[in-house]
Amino acid sequence: MPQDSADSAEMRCPGKMENIIVLGSEQSYDLFWLKMMFLSPGFGLAQGSLSVPHWTHADRTTVLYVAEGYSRSELLALENLRSIGVHLEAFRSARALTTYINTREIDGERYDILRLLFICHGLPGVLDLNYEGGAFIKLNHGTMTAIDPNSFCAHARIYSYACRTGNSKWRESFSSLAQAEPENSLAQRMATHCGVPFHAFYTRTLFAECIRDPSDSDSISAAVARLRVGNEGSILTLSDEHEALPHAGQGTANRYVFFENGQVDEGTSEYSLWRKQGGRAMPVADNTPKGLPGVFAVFTP
Template identity: 35%
Template sequence: MADNWELIGKSSTSPRSNTNRAVVSTRVPKTENIIFIGSEYNYDSFWLKNMFIAAAYPFVKDRAKFRICDKVTIAYIDYGYSNAEKLAIENLKNEISSEVKEVKAIKNHSDMINIFKNDRSAYKIQDVAIFSHGLNGKITLNYNKKPDINLLKSDITNISSNSFMLTGKLYSYACRTGMSDAFSLRLTDTFRSIAEAKPDDSLAQSIADHFDIEVHAFYVRSFYGDIIRQKSKKVNNIPISQIITNSLVTKKELIPNSSIINLYDGATEALRPFEALKHRGLAESGFNILGIKSGAVGEGTNGYSLWRKTGGRALPVGATDIDGLPRSMQVFNKK
């Protein structure tokens, strides 16, 4: 039989007749970015009702944080938001350029976990941002209400460790994700060192370790008070909050049944970005009787929530009510 092999160089041989070689290819997975928006019951406030929704806007506009991807999922807790407020969530899609854009309503804990688990053979998670309340050791997406929709360490281990891209990142804008859930720390507001917060035992570190990704989180409480309007701002020496309130009170009388009130009065430029969204039952505390005013009813902001047409003016920052720990977001990597 004739030799069917020929020498190539001095170290390898190849069949002379084999012209159809197998082609080795690597399929690059598509990428998915996820935004979680928690409910807001804690403050019952015209000023703060939409703080989690608004905070998502500057995040998706920041291409360093919210990188280009093939699919975007906007997942919100479907409790406590009016139709007008849900429209603000839906409109977040308009700020995003992506092949697939989905808005999903979360009704329970399983819905939330399934957002992480969904279709990971087709899409790997790239960037996640969570805008929500939080406590030591847990992200409380439906804080102060039932059902409990919390993200815990035990949930993380039930999600495939291969769910994220190798370059994946998660940003938690909830309170204290970077601090241990040790009982002794839950009411502690003064620390002598970072080590006292036990960050290695935190939810942030657990997420980083399990998925081998970069996690950005606060040791301290997060502050959302300036997301929609800057509280300290004044126009002609009048606080912006008072200007907004005066416009709302006037327009509520003129168009009492409007689901969305444009607060711009045609003259005050500081009002141009703002709207009031109808929300029956919101901030109905206090009274206004014979000129004696108290609470949100006395203020005139009851029954509506404040919205900024272009979303939040800034991302949340660390609060100042905890001493001895950095206020900035900290980065956690796999240990």
């Protein structure tokens, strides 16, 4: 059943523990401001500069990610996590993802999952880890059953920062939460299947402030336009906080014409914004669909 808050009591697992952060690809917006919207908060959480409700330290931190659609410089930014001991591993299918979740073995050593967190695109009933990409990489009511509940500590938690994981209905307006049938949502199904609490939004998720303060947008775009002259295709240091990472073709052939024209005109096309310290904030609940609580709800087994 969904709740608005979680039990604050935390207990340690008897053996070694692992926190797993799963990052999807971003191939939908094709946008300077949003390309790194999954990698940036994931980076911050993995390095410890960001946190989420009831997050706690584990013996090992692993970041699993979909590489499709990212440029070399974008992935190299994520690779910096290796220097602080984070295990990074790319995956190309839902089966590869669930296999890692079920085995969690590196160099012959196996860990129990303490925290499992997803940052990716989502739709009602689906965590779409490669939305609008080539490979089909989805966790839904069917594929999630491949996850072995015995992979988790007794006091583990799962989190989704994808859109509408706690909502099972394709509607844009609700008169009550009951109309969204959260009891049939992917969040509830996974909580029940895995036997651990699942944190999720009923609404879409807002990533606008994860990488930059929106009030800085004009100065950031002006810096990109200025610094790229004579340095096209190179990483641009915009400030102590931000870099622009090259991504050939991005923002030049987008079906969202208002994005495409805006990027070319403002000088940000073919680059992606990156915050060198990782995300400045975790995503939050948006205000759509209308009529649903903007809370990070907890679904219990």
